[in-house]
Amino acid sequence: MKTSVVKQARRIVVKVGSSLVTAEGRGLDHAALSRWASQIAALAGQGREVVLVSSGAIAEGIARLGWKKRPQAVNELQAAAAVGQMGLVQAYESIFRTHGLHAAQVLLTHEDLADRTRYLNARSTLRTLLALRVVPIINENDTVATEEIRLGDNDTLGALVTNLIEADCLIILTDQPGLYTADPRKNPDARLVEEAHAGDPELERMAGGAGSCVGTGGMLTKILAAKRAARSGAHTVICSGREPDVLLRLADGVAMGSQLIARQAPLAARRQWLADHLQLRGGVVLDEGAVRALREEGKSLLSVGVKNITGDFERGEVVGIVDSQGREIARGLVNYSAAETRRIAGKASSAIEAELGYIDEPELIHRDNLVILA
Numbered sequence: 001m002k003t004s005v006v007k008q009a010r011r012i013v014v015k016v017g018s019s020l021v022t023a024e025g026r027g028l029d030h031a032a033l034s035r036w037a038s039q040i041a042a043l044a045g046q047g048r049e050v051v052l053v054s055s056g057a058i059a060e061g062i063a064r065l066g067w068k069k070r071p072q073a074v075n076e077l078q079a080a081a082a083v084g085q086m087g088l089v090q091a092y093e094s095i096f097r098t099h100g101l102h103a104a105q106v107l108l109t110h111e112d113l114a115d116r117t118r119y120l121n122a123r124s125t126l127r128t129l130l131a132l133r134v135v136p137i138i139n140e141n142d143t144v145a146t147e148e149i150r151l152g153d154n155d156t157l158g159a160l161v162t163n164l165i166e167a168d169c170l171i172i173l174t175d176q177p178g179l180y181t182a183d184p185r186k187n188p189d190a191r192l193v194e195e196a197h198a199g200d201p202e203l204e205r206m207a208g209g210a211g212s213c214v215g216t217g218g219m220l221t222k223i224l225a226a227k228r229a230a231r232s233g234a235h236t237v238i239c240s241g242r243e244p245d246v247l248l249r250l251a252d253g254v255a256m257g258s259q260l261i262a263r264q265a266p267l268a269a270r271r272q273w274l275a276d277h278l279q280l281r282g283g284v285v286l287d288e289g290a291v292r293a294l295r296e297e298g299k300s301l302l303s304v305g306v307k308n309i310t311g312d313f314e315r316g317e318v319v320g321i322v323d324s325q326g327r328e329i330a331r332g333l334v335n336y337s338a339a340e341t342r343r344i345a346g347k348a349s350s351a352i353e354a355e356l357g358y359i360d361e362p363e364l365i366h367r368d369n370l371v372i373l374a
Contacts, residue, residue, distance in 0.1 A: 002255035005235040009168035011049045015158035019175045020241040021056040027063035039247040041099035049130040053138045053158040060084035102134045107141035126165050159225035163232040170229045173241030178257035198230035198260040226260040233266035271371035282311020283320030291323050300363040306345040313338045332370035335361040
């Protein structure tokens with residue numbers, strides 16, 4: 001009999017979706033919030049550290065404002081988030097207080113995680129809160145986020161936070177029992193995937209689209225979140241949040257839903273930060289020799305191996321590194337701007353000074369500032 005990967009976890013990130021906390025959009029379900037708080041308090045009593053990534057702010061705001069449907073305009077969504085966030089945090093704070101715990105609100109955007117200093121500050125804050133036995137309630141900062149800085153969904157946010165604090169496990173609670181081999185609503189032969197390796201391409205093929213009118217993430221976002229969390233060595237469990245005492249049963253070792261196991265060794269913190277960038281300004285296309293040098297020989301990226309440049313980036317920004325087929329194989333901090341890189345592409349390091357009139361670094365991207373993705 002399989003044992004839940006949560007049993008040995010000491011630091012856990014729990015993500016709950018909108019449909020679980022808002023009764024399918026009809027305002028906050030306070031009974032459901034009480035159940036999450038009770039279980040998290042019990043886990044804290046076992047000496048575990050728990051971070052809660054909770055959806056529901058926009059849905060709660062829509063209900064409070066009396067709107068009949070989710071708006072499309074960004075400014076209206078941001079207004080709903082501002083109104084709903086008040087209700088969401090007030091509810092969690094009052095409920096956790098009954099268990100002798102404090103809650104803390106932490107709102108994040110992609111910019112907070114893309115900037116190295118802000119990334120480290122966020123990590124330090126979260127670790128301090130956990131050390132103080134405070135339960136961080138995390139959400140995307142929808143009030144200020146635009147398409148350019150959005151994380152996109154709370155499944156992704158859950159994975160990023162898992163990596164940020166180096167958690168042992170990510171639990172994604174949804175309104176489905178887990179991941180199926182096909183859409184069980186359409187295919188009677190669909191089987192629950194009880195265990196698989198996070199990052200297996202077959203999982204992405206299985207995943208369907210969004211199944212709820214309230215949330216923004218479907219099963220695919222959960223698969224990709226598990227793949228991302230695995231980079232820091234964290235396992236992921238995707239299961240139904242409607243199961244009684246689901247968190248406590250998982251912690252007791254009961255295997256439920258779909259367990260997606262991390263196979264790779266955890267990435268070092270700096271490389272994890274590089275890998276977690278969701279939005280890149282541009283990239284470089286490499287020849288086969290340069291791809292081999294990065295993947296197999298652990299070398300830095302030199303300008304001589306660059307065939308093409310995409311986008312517009314500045315020195316010190318994170319760029320994607322792709323092969324001739326357009327597959328992203330790595331990413332890293334670039335030592336030259338896009339305009340400069342176009343001038344030195346395909347040329348030896350010894351020719352950089354003659355071409356640009358100066359040389360900052362002999363490498364386009366140093367190995368210490370580079371992470372291999374595939």
